[in-house]
Amino acid sequence: MRRKIPSTAALVSFEAAARHESFTKAAEELALTQSAICRQIAGLESFLGIQLFRRTRRGVKLTEAGLAYARRVAAQLDAVERDTLAVMSQQGAQNIELAVVPSFGTQWLLPRLAEFQRLQPQITVNLSSRTRPFLFADTSFDAAIHFGDGEWSGTEAHFLMPENSLPVCSPLLLGARQTLSAAEIARLPLLQQSTRPYAWRQWFNKQGLNMPQDLNGPRYELFSMLAQAASHAMGVALIPPFLIERELSDGRLKIASPHTVPTDKGYYLIIPERTVESAALRCFRDWLRQAAHAYQLENHP
Secondary structure (H helix, E strand, O other): OOOOOOOHHHHHHHHHHHHHOOHHHHHHHHOOOHHHHHHHHHHHHHHHOOOOEEEEOOEEEEOHHHHHHHHHHHHHHHHHHHHHHHHHHOOOOEEEEEEEOHHHHHHHHHHHHHHHHHHOOOEEEEEEEOOOOOOHHHOOOOEEEEEEOOOOOOEEEEEEEEOOOEEEEOHHHHOOOOOOOHHHHHOOOEEEEOOOOOHHHHHHHHOOOOOOOOOOOOEEOOHHHHHHHHHOOOOEEEEOHHHOHHHHHOOOOEEOOOOOOOOOOEEEEEEEHHHOOOHHHHHHHHHHHHHHHHHHHHHOO
């Protein structure tokens, strides 16, 4: 069945005219005549069966339907342009579209990605953030770095590292003390990670304590948000040290206790079956696993 889609020329003309609310300015932008723009808009209105513009003495104004349609068309044309530029940029290059949990991508992967680019200059790794699992079939992603148990239907999972979160806080909350006891931590505001809702409960239970307030405190979706809140002395946060290396090294955050949170989950590189044979992806996989292993040896000999 033929798709119900107007011509690209009509949509481009409409988007320009809607943005300027002027057929004349749209014609100047697109290097067309004003009459050509009028014909494209008239054809589009006929195709849709609705009026997109109201003609006034001072020019044209979008109707309510025209304004709503213009917003959707502009977004779709922007998406088509991005996809087109992405395809054009792939000539002679090997691209990897990687979905990554934001804090891991920003704080651990990106500082090390320059090494991979130096070793494999012909491969480009494009990063997009994803905090939840998704269907690879519905996206253009070649792989993902995900926190979980490695169970992802139709994929190949490669373990990278455990999380091993530690209580951290601003030096202002530590004062003259080097560390805090579990009971002292319990008296401070507990910063919560919304995707790890029972992290503090698990931590206190491991210390042999049952704290009724362990679920209380402001919640943040990303570890980077937790780190910012903790560095401003808003409370104590449970964060993996590898996600706050800079904050720990420059003293903005201090480890409040050496005890970690027990977890059976970790960070995995997830590769769907359709891309497991990609040479570029295999190269990235091997480098990433080696980098993660080297980090583990360096920090947990």
